[in-house]
Amino acid sequence: MKATVTQLTNDLIASYARYGGINHLDGKNLPSKRTISLITVDLLRLLFPGFFDEKLIHSSELKAETAVLLDSVLGALEDEIRKSLEYNPPADLAKKDITTAAHTITREFLNRLPQVREILQTDVEAAYAGDPAALSKEEVIVAYPFIETIAVQRLAHELYQKHIPLIPRIMTEWAHARTGMDLHPGAKIGTHFFVDHCTGTVVGETATIGNHVKMYHGVTLGAKSTSHVEQLRGKKRHPTIEDHVTIYPGATILGGDTVIGAGTTIGGNVFIMDSVAPNSLVIYDGLDMRVLNKADKDKPAPGVRI
Amino acid sequence: MKATVTQLTNDLIASYARYGGINHLDGKNLPSKRTISLITVDLLRLLFPGFFDEKLIHSSELKAETAVLLDSVLGALEDEIRKSLEYNPPADLAKKDITTAAHTITREFLNRLPQVREILQTDVEAAYAGDPAALSKEEVIVAYPFIETIAVQRLAHELYQKHIPLIPRIMTEWAHARTGMDLHPGAKIGTHFFVDHCTGTVVGETATIGNHVKMYHGVTLGAKSTSHVEQLRGKKRHPTIEDHVTIYPGATILGGDTVIGAGTTIGGNVFIMDSVAPNSLVIYDGLDMRVLNKADKDKPAPGVRI
Amino acid sequence: MKATVTQLTNDLIASYARYGGINHLDGKNLPSKRTISLITVDLLRLLFPGFFDEKLIHSSELKAETAVLLDSVLGALEDEIRKSLEYNPPADLAKKDITTAAHTITREFLNRLPQVREILQTDVEAAYAGDPAALSKEEVIVAYPFIETIAVQRLAHELYQKHIPLIPRIMTEWAHARTGMDLHPGAKIGTHFFVDHCTGTVVGETATIGNHVKMYHGVTLGAKSTSHVEQLRGKKRHPTIEDHVTIYPGATILGGDTVIGAGTTIGGNVFIMDSVAPNSLVIYDGLDMRVLNKADKDKPAPGVRI
Numbered sequence: 001m002k003a004t005v006t007q008l009t010n011d012l013i014a015s016y017a018r019y020g021g022i023n024h025l026d027g028k029n030l031p032s033k034r035t036i037s038l039i040t041v042d043l044l045r046l047l048f049p050g051f052f053d054e055k056l057i058h059s060s061e062l063k064a065e066t067a068v069l070l071d072s073v074l075g076a077l078e079d080e081i082r083k084s085l086e087y088n089p090p091a092d093l094a095k096k097d098i099t100t101a102a103h104t105i106t107r108e109f110l111n112r113l114p115q116v117r118e119i120l121q122t123d124v125e126a127a128y129a130g131d132p133a134a135l136s137k138e139e140v141i142v143a144y145p146f147i148e149t150i151a152v153q154r155l156a157h158e159l160y161q162k163h164i165p166l167i168p169r170i171m172t173e174w175a176h177a178r179t180g181m182d183l184h185p186g187a188k189i190g191t192h193f194f195v196d197h198c199t200g201t202v203v204g205e206t207a208t209i210g211n212h213v214k215m216y217h218g219v220t221l222g223a224k225s226t227s228h229v230e231q232l233r234g235k236k237r238h239p240t241i242e243d244h245v246t247i248y249p250g251a252t253i254l255g256g257d258t259v260i261g262a263g264t265t266i267g268g269n270v271f272i273m274d275s276v277a278p279n280s281l282v283i284y285d286g287l288d289m290r291v292l293n294k295a296d297k298d299k300p301a302p303g304v305r306i
Numbered sequence: 307m308k309a310t311v312t313q314l315t316n317d318l319i320a321s322y323a324r325y326g327g328i329n330h331l332d333g334k335n336l337p338s339k340r341t342i343s344l345i346t347v348d349l350l351r352l353l354f355p356g357f358f359d360e361k362l363i364h365s366s367e368l369k370a371e372t373a374v375l376l377d378s379v380l381g382a383l384e385d386e387i388r389k390s391l392e393y394n395p396p397a398d399l400a401k402k403d404i405t406t407a408a409h410t411i412t413r414e415f416l417n418r419l420p421q422v423r424e425i426l427q428t429d430v431e432a433a434y435a436g437d438p439a440a441l442s443k444e445e446v447i448v449a450y451p452f453i454e455t456i457a458v459q460r461l462a463h464e465l466y467q468k469h470i471p472l473i474p475r476i477m478t479e480w481a482h483a484r485t486g487m488d489l490h491p492g493a494k495i496g497t498h499f500f501v502d503h504c505t506g507t508v509v510g511e512t513a514t515i516g517n518h519v520k521m522y523h524g525v526t527l528g529a530k531s532t533s534h535v536e537q538l539r540g541k542k543r544h545p546t547i548e549d550h551v552t553i554y555p556g557a558t559i560l561g562g563d564t565v566i567g568a569g570t571t572i573g574g575n576v577f578i579m580d581s582v583a584p585n586s587l588v589i590y591d592g593l594d595m596r597v598l599n600k601a602d603k604d605k606p607a608p609g610v611r612i
Numbered sequence: 613m614k615a616t617v618t619q620l621t622n623d624l625i626a627s628y629a630r631y632g633g634i635n636h637l638d639g640k641n642l643p644s645k646r647t648i649s650l651i652t653v654d655l656l657r658l659l660f661p662g663f664f665d666e667k668l669i670h671s672s673e674l675k676a677e678t679a680v681l682l683d684s685v686l687g688a689l690e691d692e693i694r695k696s697l698e699y700n701p702p703a704d705l706a707k708k709d710i711t712t713a714a715h716t717i718t719r720e721f722l723n724r725l726p727q728v729r730e731i732l733q734t735d736v737e738a739a740y741a742g743d744p745a746a747l748s749k750e751e752v753i754v755a756y757p758f759i760e761t762i763a764v765q766r767l768a769h770e771l772y773q774k775h776i777p778l779i780p781r782i783m784t785e786w787a788h789a790r791t792g793m794d795l796h797p798g799a800k801i802g803t804h805f806f807v808d809h810c811t812g813t814v815v816g817e818t819a820t821i822g823n824h825v826k827m828y829h830g831v832t833l834g835a836k837s838t839s840h841v842e843q844l845r846g847k848k849r850h851p852t853i854e855d856h857v858t859i860y861p862g863a864t865i866l867g868g869d870t871v872i873g874a875g876t877t878i879g880g881n882v883f884i885m886d887s888v889a890p891n892s893l894v895i896y897d898g899l900d901m902r903v904l905n906k907a908d909k910d911k912p913a914p915g916v917r918i
Contacts, residue, residue: 355628356642369621369625372621372625373617373618376620376621376624380616417623419627420623420627420630423627424631427631438847438849439796439798439816439817441700444642444778445778445781449781449782451788485789486792486811503794505811505814506830522832523814554864554866555814555864556830556832556862556883573883574832574864574883575862575864575883576883590883598892598893598895599893600875600876
């Protein structure tokens with residue numbers, strides 16, 4: 001047994017040396033995925049007091065509990081932001097200034113929480129107004145995966161705008177793993193946003209979404225694939241969705257120049273790579289489907305392939 | 307540091323007061339998401355003894371262990387049902403009768419477990435019969451996300467029928483987060499149901515599904531979106547799927563009047579808002595696709611858009 | 613209370629006896645889902661040292677920590693493999709040889725870790741090269757759900773090839789639950805594979821994927837459904853994807869005879885059950901969609917159904 005372990009260990013250690021690039025040892029200290037998950041949960045507790053906590057918070061304790069939680073988040077987040085900046089410092093940040101920058105950015109970020117709550121309230125309203133199955137706004141917050149996902153994206157977007165590496169993406173991937181919806185931290189999302197069911201919906205880094213947009217699960221706001229990846233980093237590659245647009249399940253909309261005009265409805269399973277004028281209906285029309293009686297299945301029929 | 311925390315706290319507390327409706331303090335006590343998750347796991351252990359437990363249960367201990375588990379679930383679930391009824395009491399339930407009602411409903415619910423097991427056995431059979439990759443019924447229970455999801459929906463449906471607020475939805479969202487399949491507690495689902503792979507499949511509140519229905523991942527049985535949400539709460543908004551229907555991945559079927567007739571097969575990625583006669587094949591036909599040689603890509607060709 | 617619990621227990625125990633086949637007691641000891649999850653996480657730590665650990669590993673401790681971890685995995689995995697072989701022994705394995713077989717297979721499997729790392733490095737390269745949003749290979753490993761899912765599939769595939777029952781599927785379902793991507797352990801997947809976003813992508817047991825294949829979320833490489841399930845167990849039922857193919861979100865490709873030729877691009881939401889020649893573009897063409905002005909909505913128009 002002992003000899004086996006020694007040999008397996010030696011082979012694996014040799015592999016670590018041979019195939020560089022997939023392990024990270026010594027040197028720069030990556031932010032911790034687990035710590036960022038815990039911070040994300042604490043931020044949700046600060047945004048929706050009483051909803052993500054185990055015990056009910058009473059008004060009399062609210063201020064004291066909020067202060068304790070904020071103090072804890074402040075310290076933990078500052079550490080992770082410092083590690084993230086050390087790992088990949090912005091061009092204009094000197095090494096000696098990183099600690100101070102982490103300190104300042106963390107405070108600025110936490111200062112934004114009231115504004116984040118303000119916009120999240122419009123999302124809660126949109127979810128309640130948009131789903132006949134919702135019985136109350138409390139049900140929306142406690143049981144809809146959407147609220148958790150959009151809250152995390154709006155928080156991550158604040159850090160993304162401050163050019164913090166890694167952390168914003170780790171935050172949105174935490175939500176992605178829980179709800180199946182992948183909203184990139186870079187996406188600019190307006191007020192009164194609602195995505196019902198969430199699973200499989202993907203919104204890319206440079207997508208822009210207006211106000212009062214309603215989407216369903218399985219919707220992609222994506223980029224056209226290309227072999228010229230390096231030229232595209234940082235460029236606008238994902239669609240623009242204007243105000244009051246509704247997008248049904250399974251629709252795929254691609255391209256940085258694609259603009260879906262205000263007031264438009266995009267039907268289910270539609271595939272779009274061109275812009276659409278305001279107030280349009282874009283539908284996958286039943287005329288393109290074949291509806292056949294199974295009794296006729298064995299007769300040769302053009303296009304029947306099942 | 308202390309001053310910063312105090313200021314951040316004050317701003318956030320002010321925000322709690324300003325944007326009401328997204329936090330819940332004092333007053334009515336919402337059921338606990340975490341407790342309901344634990345109860346759900348215990349219910350799965352009661353439904354499939356030996357599968358969701360860490361240690362193997364021997365026949366000699368089965369009765370004693372079942373009694374202990376039932377006793378624990380009984381107390382915990384009664385508490386949550388009482389909180390749920392206090393939060394949003396049905397019109398015909400007086401405040402003083404809530405504790406008694408919670409007591410009665412919990413017992414009635416647990417009494418239904420043998421019937422729930424009976425119908426779940428038909429689902430296990432359908433999964434094993436429907437997937438050539440399944441090697442045994444044990445593999446289906448231990449490794450297929452479907453069984454967990456349908457078991458939770460059938461449990462939640464029992465509570466939904468008793469008009470318990472919030473808890474049924476929290477239960478199905480627990481399963482949705484784990485498996486990516488969102489089966490609303492309100493959906494009426496027949497025997498021998500099977501959904502392979504599960505991710506992204508959504509079945510709405512008022513959907514009706516017959517016996518021997520087989521579906522795949524990414525299938526939506528949804529509602530047409532509307533601006534008249536308030537008028538629709540409680541109305542039939544989702545499709546009816548009759549017996550022996552098969553629905554391939556990515557199909558989207560919308561509307562409360564839409565009936566998919568018995569014995570029908572719905573092809574992959576199809577979008578449907580109309581009823582379909584029994585024994586039909588509905589397919590997205592290859593004739594509507596363009597297949598082009600990439601060498602011809604630069605020649606002008608009508609409809610080529612990639 | 614006591615009487616209620618006794619009655620509920622008796623009814624449930626009677627149900628366990630009545631509906632056999634959905635519980636597992638005594639007799640053969642199924643492998644433990646929870647233990648296999650823990651082993652899977654430890655295997656990821658061995659493949660990507662420093663990424664899935666809480667604390668940073670320094671070079672000086674790497675060898676000692678690797679040996680400890682390998683030793684622990686060796687024992688735990690051998691136990692689970694033995695239980696799995698006892699549960700469903702291959703035809704050519706005598707009962708008395710199971711313990712020795714479990715011992716040998718576990719060592720052979722762990723011996724393959726360096727080779728698994730070698731091919732995973734090509735996946736990391738493909739992910740970094742294929743996504744303009746990726747800023748570094750470290751970001752790919754720490755934040756992309758794809759790397760975790762493909763690593764688990766490549767590990768499970770090694771055990772699948774050795775005809776170990778249950779464990780490979782439990783491993784890939786662990787990853788499926790976390791990332792929404794269901795890669796069957798049986799699928800043969802070439803080098804430089806990348807799936808962006810992952811959610812809802814399904815690759816079936818007998819699928820074959822070449823080198824340098826790029827896919828997106830919501831892609832299905834599936835089987836045609838059939839009522840002759842028993843005849844199909846073990847047969848080739850899922851498509852073959854040749855080298856350098858790109859498949860956009862939501863495409864569904866079905867059938868064991870379906871071959872997607874090298875260099876082909878499959879557009880979003882396309883449904884395919886036939887082979888496609890090399891270097892093709894297969895697109896869902898905009899000509900089949902209706903784009904209408906909402907002002908014209910009330911005029912009768914053929915095919916308008918929204």
